[in-house]
Amino acid sequence: MSAFRTLDSAELKGKRVLVRVDLNVPMENGKVSDATRIDRILPTLNEISGKGGKVILLAHFGRPKNGPDEANSLKPVAAALAERLGKPVAFANDCIGAPAAAAIVKMADGDILLLENTRFHKGEEKNDPAIVDALAELGDVYVNDAFSAAHRAHASTEGVAKKLPAYAGRTMQAEIEALSKALENPARPVAAVVGGAKVSTKLELLGNLTKKVDFLIIGGGMANTFLAAQGKKVGKSLCEHDLLDTAREILKTAAENKCQIVLPVDAVVAQEFKAHAPSHVISVDHVGDADMILDAGPKSVSEVESVLTACKTLVWNGPFGAFELEPFDAATNAVARFAARLTGEGKLLSVAGGGDTVAALNHAGVAEKFTYVSTAGGAFLEWMEGKVLPGVEALRA
Numbered sequence: 001m002s003a004f005r006t007l008d009s010a011e012l013k014g015k016r017v018l019v020r021v022d023l024n025v026p027m028e029n030g031k032v033s034d035a036t037r038i039d040r041i042l043p044t045l046n047e048i049s050g051k052g053g054k055v056i057l058l059a060h061f062g063r064p065k066n067g068p069d070e071a072n073s074l075k076p077v078a079a080a081l082a083e084r085l086g087k088p089v090a091f092a093n094d095c096i097g098a099p100a101a102a103a104i105v106k107m108a109d110g111d112i113l114l115l116e117n118t119r120f121h122k123g124e125e126k127n128d129p130a131i132v133d134a135l136a137e138l139g140d141v142y143v144n145d146a147f148s149a150a151h152r153a154h155a156s157t158e159g160v161a162k163k164l165p166a167y168a169g170r171t172m173q174a175e176i177e178a179l180s181k182a183l184e185n186p187a188r189p190v191a192a193v194v195g196g197a198k199v200s201t202k203l204e205l206l207g208n209l210t211k212k213v214d215f216l217i218i219g220g221g222m223a224n225t226f227l228a229a230q231g232k233k234v235g236k237s238l239c240e241h242d243l244l245d246t247a248r249e250i251l252k253t254a255a256e257n258k259c260q261i262v263l264p265v266d267a268v269v270a271q272e273f274k275a276h277a278p279s280h281v282i283s284v285d286h287v288g289d290a291d292m293i294l295d296a297g298p299k300s301v302s303e304v305e306s307v308l309t310a311c312k313t314l315v316w317n318g319p320f321g322a323f324e325l326e327p328f329d330a331a332t333n334a335v336a337r338f339a340a341r342l343t344g345e346g347k348l349l350s351v352a353g354g355g356d357t358v359a360a361l362n363h364a365g366v367a368e369k370f371t372y373v374s375t376a377g378g379a380f381l382e383w384m385e386g387k388v389l390p391g392v393e394a395l396r397a
Contacts, residue, residue, distance in 0.1 A: 004169045004176060004395045006043070010141060012053035014109055018139035019048065019169065020156050020391075022146040022375075023059040023077050023114075032080040037148075037375060041082060042168035044145045045112060049087075052109040056139060056158045057396055058095060060119040060149070068120045078114045089114055095156075096121065096134035104138055112151075117154045125154050132159030145169025147176070148376035150391030151383075161394035168395045176392060177374035179383055182351040183212055187312035192384075193304075193335070195220035195318030196356060199243050205317070208386040210254040215307050217262040219320035219331070224293055226251070226263055227284055235269070235291035262307055266297030267330060268321065275325040295321030296331035305338045308348065316352035316370075316385060319360040333364040340369035353380030 016238065021041045026033045048055050062072040082089040088111075092103035095115035103113055115138075118124045123131035132155045136142075142164040149157050150172070162167075168176065183190070190213040194202060199222045209216050218226055221238035228234050229247035246265055254261050263284075269291040270279040281297045282288075296304075300320075308314060316339070320331035342348035353363060353374030361367040374380045379389060 010167045012051040015140040017053040017141045018145045020146045021059045022148045049110045054107045055112040057114045061117045131155040132218040136163035140167045143169045146169045150389045151379040153390035157391040189214040189311045190313040191215040191311040193316040197221040199225045202386040210259045236291040264296040266299045267293040268295040290383045295328040301334045314350045317354045336364035340366035
């Protein structure tokens, strides 16, 4: 982390501290239904407040199209944030201009203020210099604690970071440290689990990982495309038949980089896609024309567990099967619990991320038992793809 400025070196007392956070939380009936993202930023907010900084929160919410609209207001989130913090959170009905400035003037050291949705201004997503300047006027120091938005070069994620002394918040710091340990300077051997529906959405990811990891474990619907590329029948399974040549190219690249691809050797098949559909385990060499592969089988799970036992680092993005439907969650559950056990025994550093992955690990009851689980979807994926994240780069020392 020496390459990035952190709160350890920030002068905060009496300063107006603009803190970019992720408050894009799920809402039901006007109330926050999942406070995970709020809980993640509490250490940063409490530290800045405790050191006498004026905490001024910048965040986006939803995808507003034409300026301010009540459905995408952050106002209801202020109440939820205050509840989790155990202290008042003031709210300003704009993130720039007179309303924001007036609210900041009223702040005492240690107070917390949430500004309205940054995306109510179109210049936010365009990194418009005028918006950048208007935001920068409100603060003395900038802290980014929103890794999930760090892949966007927006006014509140990159622009302001170049105008003010900029630091990584504690959540951002933890994320960068975990990801660096997992892929940039990992303990080897390294395994990556990549699952999900389609190869087409993860081509760059697969290409980058073949150069970075020792074992690339492919699951989910995308495994079917690789099986078909090897000449195996996949019946009515989800499969991108137009990408068979691409899959073969990835297999070839992996071999050239001494990266071992691990594919299912058996599968749980059914003839309809629904929970508790009649199913059975079959070798991947004997999938019938009417069969749908909906999960990896027990021999495949054993093979993956054997690989993980030999590894010191695991990066995970995507499930092994249709984990939302029982009994097609078995492989994902089994491997997740095995990885969690190895992590608990100090034998494996495990980092996972992406929406489906977080849901799958929660479903398996082990999200808290991995070394680090990232709630950042797009940013986590782009980091795994080897891309530069503007919001992170802006924090370099």
